[in-house]
Amino acid sequence: MSRRAILAALVAACLTARPGVAQVLLPPNFVDDTILGGLDQPNAMAFLPDGRLFVTELKTGRIRLVVNGHVGSTDPAITVDSLTNDNIERGLQGIAIDPRWPTYPYVYTCYTHVGSRMVLVRYTATGDVSNPSGGNIVLGSKRTLIHDFVDNADNHNGLGLRFGTDGTLLMTTGDDADGCTAQVLGSLGGKLLRMDVTRIPAGGGGPVPRALLIPTSGNPFVGPDSNACLVYAQGLRNPWRFGVDAMTGAILLGDVGENTYEELDEIFAGHNYGWPYREGPMVRTYPGCTDPGNTYDPPLISMDRNTGYTAVIGAAVYRPVMNGIANWPTLYSGNYFYGDYFMSRLRRLVKTGGVWGPATAVPGQPNAQDWATGLKFVVDFGVGKDGSLWWLKSYDDNMTSVTGAIHRIRYTGTTDVPLASLGAKTLRVAPNPFQDQVDLEWRLTTTGPVLIEVFDMRGRRVRRFEAEASAGRVVWDGRDDAGRPVGTGVYLARMRHANDPEQIARVLRLR
Known part of the structure; x- marks a missing residue:
């Protein structure tokens, strides 16, 4: 069953339910703070280097600046044009901030566009770009980087955005409900893309030539066409959220399954993760294409959908932040957190001896498997400038309109590292x-x-x-x-x- 079908059923079930939000249960010395509520189906977020936060709204197409727990004085910073939002999964998706900010005050975002296509665009910020307390930022001078991602189906878009530690822009793409495309290098569907955005001219315009986006090194494929030159990894179904380890540069990704398994993957250059011939550990077939017998990477971990997992969210690799006032204990450094859009739970993986596996439960966590519970309808995560793990909730637990919120999980104890x-x-x-x-x-x-x-x-x-x-x-x-x-x-x-x-x-x- 697709995420769209499950979400539609939940909408119907919640129409007669009372609004509310379940309590977030955490281990001792952790608290869940609501930073800002009243957002209209927020969908992705990205921190500026100074700690301010940009948030996208899926259906309104607005990008909103959050400063010290309040929306910016100029709100929204922009509403994207030509947005298609005619079904549950379509709309304004990922967002990323140029790591060279404020010298290069660029904001990147991607969304479903009129004309059965998806786009990756860059906006230039003006106003309070260098003022950490400033709320007056306007996004303009739209430059289209890629304008022709195919969007025939109204789901499986992907469109997650993060910058790698090497300064390249990483982007996930779904298979557009055609699994065969995930194995075709000439197609941008079902991939993780890696792009160099440092050579793009200032100002608006576009679309830019593919050659300007192809990194000079690091991407594994040189053909058969310029699309293939942007591909870093293939064989993905509906990768939505992923994290980049700020210390090691590792890319860890959640890929939403079809009917049997959700999975988490560590992404390596040139590797193939098997969709549509693999779903978690399962070998399978797919109409319209035949498994050529390639080598496929197994997932780090698979979640059987019979246990309730439906739409995995690859969250973040936790690392303490320089001068963070709420850094977590060193026990959590390098932990990979993951959740599920519907399941409300947050779990951890740790890497031991080069192998990822479930983390040992800490005293006082809600149960033996879940480090936290109560995170229903979570859509994004990120480590903030204070060292807390911030998370984005699309709406309250009964899907009431305009109840989206920004939260953070904050440590209140004494850290073991001064x-x-x-x-x-x-x-x-x-x-x-x-x-x-x-x-x-x-x-x-x-x-x-x-x-x-x-x-x-x-x-x-x-x-x-x-x-x-x-x-x-x-x-x-x-x-x-x-x-x-x-x-x-x-x-x-x-x-x-x-x-x-x-x-x-x-x-x-x-x-």
């Missing part, structure tokens, strides 16, 4: 990505010699800095020790200090 120590053990890199120069900043609990080195991806050292201070900053100007400019791409900055563990941070240099 904030100063956390900051010291994390080499801060900003801005990242960078073009001309980047700050490499550190804080330590004790003084002593500090060595910071920058390496290219072949392991060759290109720059060396030495200091002797408990806190400081060096500026890398994108040149090697001989003063020669280095090329674009990913570099590794490594900090060594006698009394602290070695720290490594990825640095991306752009044109």
Whole structure:
């Protein structure tokens, strides 16, 4: 049964029910805060680097700015044009913020468009782009990046957006209810796409040539056409939400199943996840195409739909935030959280010895499997600037109109890593990505010699800095020790200090 059919049945069942929201049950020392309510079916969210938040609304087509728990003074920032919202799954979907903000104040979003197609667009922000408390942001100068995603069916859109740690834009696409397309490289359906958006000209216009979106390196396919050159992974059915580990860059994704299994996948370049010939662990057939016998990656974990799972939400990999006032204990660092749109539960996976598996229950959680319950109609997650896990609820538990809300799961106990120590053990890199120069900043609990080195991806050292201070900053100007400019791409900055563990941070240099 499709997510659309189940949601339609729930709508009918809720018409006579009383509005309400079930209590969110959490382990001790965690609380669920409602940050803002009264939203009209919010659907996706993305944080600005300064902590402000953009939220999309599925059916209204509005992008709304949230500042300190209130909507911005200019509301909405924009209402997208030519939106198709004629069925339950169609509408305004993913949103992502350019990691070079505010130098490049770009907001990316994707939605179902009139004319049986879907689009990926970029808007330029004006107004309070550099003011963390400013509520006056207007999105304009629309530039269409891709205008011809096929949207024949009214479901299986996908359209999740996140930036990778290397600065590329990642986007999920559904199979448009035609599973065979997930195995066709020339089709954009049933894929995870990886795009370079740094070469797109300023201002409005478009659509842009595919060549401008194809990364110079890292994508696994070179043909048969330019569509294939955007594909990072294939064999997906209806991937909606996914998370990117801020520390490792790992991509972890929830793929909604058809009738038997939901699944979670770790995405690797060039890998094939099997749809429509695999659904979770099950080998299956699909009308209109035949399994060629390729190698398919098994899921990290499969959820039998007989247990109630219906629309898995791949949430977020939790990592503490530099100077976060509500960072969670180190027990949770690197945990992958996942939920379900209908099931109200939140669970964890941990990686041990290179293998992902269910996390051991913590004392006081609601039951042996669920770390939290009461998160019904959850549509998106993200780690906020405060270190809390924020989540987006499309409406109250009875689907009452205009009852969507932004929540956060906040830790109230004493963290086992002092904030100063956390900051010291994390080499801060900003801005990242960078073009001309980047700050490499550190804080330590004790003084002593500090060595910071920058390496290219072949392991060759290109720059060396030495200091002797408990806190400081060096500026890398994108040149090697001989003063020669280095090329674009990913570099590794490594900090060594006698009394602290070695720290490594990825640095991306752009044109």
